[in-house]
Structure formats: structure tokens, C-alpha cells
Amino acid sequence: MGNEAVPITDVEARLAARLAALRAERGWSLGELADRSGVSRSTLSRAEHAEISPTASTLNRLCAAYGRTMSQLLSEVEAEPAHLVRAADQAVWTDPASGFTRRSVSPPLAGLRGEVVEGTLAPGADLAYDRPPVPGLEQHLWVLEGELDVTVRDETHALAAGDCLRFRVWGGTRFRCPGERPVRYALLVVAP
Structure with missing residues (x-):
């Protein structure tokens, strides 16, 4: 061309x-x-x-x-995206039925491919997604506090505080809090 x-x-x-x-x-x-x-x-x-x-x-x-x-x-x-996202400006969404709270620490913005999410699951919470919103989505999940079981491609990973799981999402995923305390984690999401 x-x-x-x-x-x-x-x-x-x-x-x-x-x-x-x-x-x-x-x-x-x-x-x-x-x-x-x-x-x-x-x-x-x-x-x-x-x-x-x-x-x-x-x-x-x-x-x-x-x-x-x-x-x-x-x-x-x-327009150049804002470089600073103050805690007070970060959207928080809670799903009381599942025990899941999601904070958009660094929300998606045109021109940027990544975002940072903080997730909290109550003890016993179990979230299953049948497919990703975008196939091939890259994710880096870092457990900050507690324990988290994550299933990707039919393989379950038991994660503890400090552990990081990196993967691309092509099919269903599952997030489960097996402990007696909530689990809090950071999730870096990168669009393909």
C-alpha cells in the first residue's frame, strides 16, 4: 500500500x-x-x-x-490518557450473590491495551466464566492476601499470597476462594 x-x-x-x-x-x-x-x-x-x-x-x-x-x-x-487514577476515582462493583468485589484500579482506555483490576472473593465464593470477553486475553493474576484456586484449560492452580499465575484465556475459567478468609488479588489484563 x-x-x-x-x-x-x-x-x-x-x-x-x-x-x-x-x-x-x-x-x-x-x-x-x-x-x-x-x-x-x-x-x-x-x-x-x-x-x-x-x-x-x-x-x-x-x-x-x-x-x-x-x-x-x-x-x-x-487525547493522551490520564497517567494518574486516584483511589477515589476507581470504580468499585460488588456482586453480593457471588461474594465478588471488583475495583478498576487502572480502567481500560482507548490507546492502551492493559488494565489493572483488584478482585476480592469472600470465603467459599466460586466464580465460573464459560468464555473470555476477548479470546486470547492475556492475564497476570497476583494473589495479595489469602488463597485462591484458579482453573484455566481444565487445570486447577492452588495459589497463596505472593503467587502469580500468567495465562491467556481461550475458554472457560473458574476462580474459587477455598480459605476461611477472603482472598484479594491483582489482575493485569492485556488485550491481544
Whole structure:
């Protein structure tokens, strides 16, 4: 498509991350996006990894595939995300039925692929998810206090305070607090 390797600016780096996130949100492979957009897989990969700056023509084709205007896409990456998320501004959600509390320590934001979540499970709490919101989601789970049993790909891992489990989510997962005290953990989530 005539894209040449040039030094990448911060905005272009955020654009690359947003393009990768848009594809991941839809669960499309590079081949599927290439078929939908008419842009080669190689160019798509290089654009998503900030190895090139996509041309206006390439962005127009991608915008058509994603059903958005170029202005919408660029507005999602123009503003620099806040670097500091104060504790008072972190959203907390509680599911009393399951005994699960979730704090969005560093919530997702356009242009960034990772987020940090703090989870707390009450004693005996048992959460099962039949599938990930995004296949291939990378997770790093660090137990801060208590004990946690985590099942990934039909393998159960017994974790104690200080332990860290790293995995990609392709299917169902299960989180269970086997102890007599709540378990508190940090979860780093990285979009593919």
C-alpha cells in the first residue's frame, strides 16, 4: 500500500494500539480484517505494531471495515490518557450473590491495551466464566492476601499470597476462594 517505515509519534503509537484493539474486540484474525478491508495482512500487522504509519487510504479502508468515520477513530487516540487514577476515582462493583468485589484500579482506555483490576472473593465464593470477553486475553493474576484456586484449560492452580499465575484465556475459567478468609488479588489484563 505504499507505507514506508518512518519514526512513529505518540499519537501514531496510540493509533496502532487502537487499531489492534478494534480488531481484537471483534475477534477477527488479520486474514479476516484483510478480507473485509482490502488491506494486506502484512500492512495490517505492521500498522498494529506501530512499525509503519498507515496512509489515509489505508485508514479509510479500516474505518469502513469497522463502521466508523476517520474523525471518530482519530478522536479516540488524540487525547493522551490520564497517567494518574486516584483511589477515589476507581470504580468499585460488588456482586453480593457471588461474594465478588471488583475495583478498576487502572480502567481500560482507548490507546492502551492493559488494565489493572483488584478482585476480592469472600470465603467459599466460586466464580465460573464459560468464555473470555476477548479470546486470547492475556492475564497476570497476583494473589495479595489469602488463597485462591484458579482453573484455566481444565487445570486447577492452588495459589497463596505472593503467587502469580500468567495465562491467556481461550475458554472457560473458574476462580474459587477455598480459605476461611477472603482472598484479594491483582489482575493485569492485556488485550491481544
